Amino acid sequence: xxxxxxxxxxxxxxxxxxxxxxxxxxxxxxxxxxxxxxxxxxxxxxxxxxxxxxxxxxxxxxxxxxxxxxxxxxxxxxxxxxxxxxxxxxxxxxxxxxxxxxxxxxxxxxxxxxxxxxxxxxxxxxxxxxxxxxxxxxxxxxxxxxxxxxxxxxxxxxxxxxxxxxxxxxxxxxxxxxxxxxxxxxxxxxxxxxxxxxxxxxxxxxxxxxxxx
Numbered sequence: 001x002x003x004x005x006x007x008x009x010x011x012x013x014x015x016x017x018x019x020x021x022x023x024x025x026x027x028x029x030x031x032x033x034x035x036x037x038x039x040x041x042x043x044x045x046x047x048x049x050x051x052x053x054x055x056x057x058x059x060x061x062x063x064x065x066x067x068x069x070x071x072x073x074x075x076x077x078x079x080x081x082x083x084x085x086x087x088x089x090x091x092x093x094x095x096x097x098x099x100x101x102x103x104x105x106x107x108x109x110x111x112x113x114x115x116x117x118x119x120x121x122x123x124x125x126x127x128x129x130x131x132x133x134x135x136x137x138x139x140x141x142x143x144x145x146x147x148x149x150x151x152x153x154x155x156x157x158x159x160x161x162x163x164x165x166x167x168x169x170x171x172x173x174x175x176x177x178x179x180x181x182x183x184x185x186x187x188x189x190x191x192x193x194x195x196x197x198x199x200x201x202x203x204x205x206x207x208x209x210x211x212x213x
Contacts, residue, residue, distance in 0.1 A: 002212055003184070005158045005165040006103060007136075007151055010114035012045070012170035012189055013204075015091050015126050017084065024079035025056055028072060034060045045190065046171030048115050048144030049073050077118070084118065089127035099205045100131065106212070109133045111154040113167065115144040134158050145173040148181025155183075168207065169197075186210065 011017050022041045029036035036056060044052040053073050057064065064072070103110060111134040112119060119137035123129040134157030136150050143149045148162075155165050167178035170189035178185035179196050186207060187197035199210050 003108070003164060003166045005109040005111060005155065005160045006168065006207075006211075007111045007113040007154045007158075007165050007183070008168045009046070009170060009174050010112050010119055010122060010137075011116060013168050014096060014112070014128070015087075015122065017080075017087070017122065018045075020080055020083035023083060024076050025052070027079050028076045029056055029059075031075075032057075032060065032072070042190075046115065046145045046169075046173035046177075048138065049077065049117070051144060081118065081121065084122060084125060087122065087125035092126045092128065093204075096204050099207060102208060103211070104131075108211070109158045109160065111136065111158055113151045113154040114138065115141070115150055145171070146176035146180060148177045148183070151178055151181045151183055155181075166211070168201075 008014055021044065022038065025041060025044065026036050034056065040055065043055050050069070050073055053069055110132050112132050113136050115138045117138035119135060120129065123135070134154055136154035136157060140153060141149045151167055152162065155162050162182040165183055167183045167185045169175050169178060169185060169187055170191050172191050172194055175185050175187050175191050175194045175197050185197045186199040186201055187194050188201040188204065191197065192200045192202065201207060
């Protein structure tokens with residue numbers, strides 16, 4: 001099938017900040033004396049910050065107001081952005097860089113579809129802030145994945161229909177969001193075994209096997 005646009009999730013697809021997320025949530029949980037481990041952290045993949053916070057707080061014996069939750073959310077984001085400050089273009093793998101250039105030269109429209117509000121900062125840190133034709137992120141949406149809003153908005157920015165775009169995701173919630181929005185989906189990483197995806201990728205460059213380049 002000939003696609004006109006490709007919409008990439010950011011974290012875990014273009015680059016990886018999973019460890020930074022884990023460290024930031026762990027720091028917050030430790031401060032609140034709430035149990036937190038990597039099993040819980042895996043439940044946060046592809047989920048918005050506030051929805052992730054609700055999952056983290058499940059283990060707490062206390063109940064918090066919305067105002068308190070807003071403070072906790074900002075605390076986590078502060079910890080996370082401190083860690084993101086360590087990122088540089090060196091965090092973008094040669095495989096990803098080379099594949100993106102091939103897709104650009106093949107005249108695909110390229111977009112980011114990420115629930116993260118830190119997307120512009122991350123793209124700046126890794127040197128891709130002016131590379132994509134469109135960036136749809138957590139600053140522009142109301143509903144996080146598995147709602148398809150972030151992908152639908154990205155397609156609209158590209159002036160394309162969902163069926164003309166391929167979504168590339170590494171989270172099950174992202175695969176579900178793509179399917180819910182009427183997109184074809186290529187799954188990589190943890191989501192590569194998701195039966196709802198149209199394609200399973202063992203590496204980022206595998207994407208080229210399913211595209212006309």
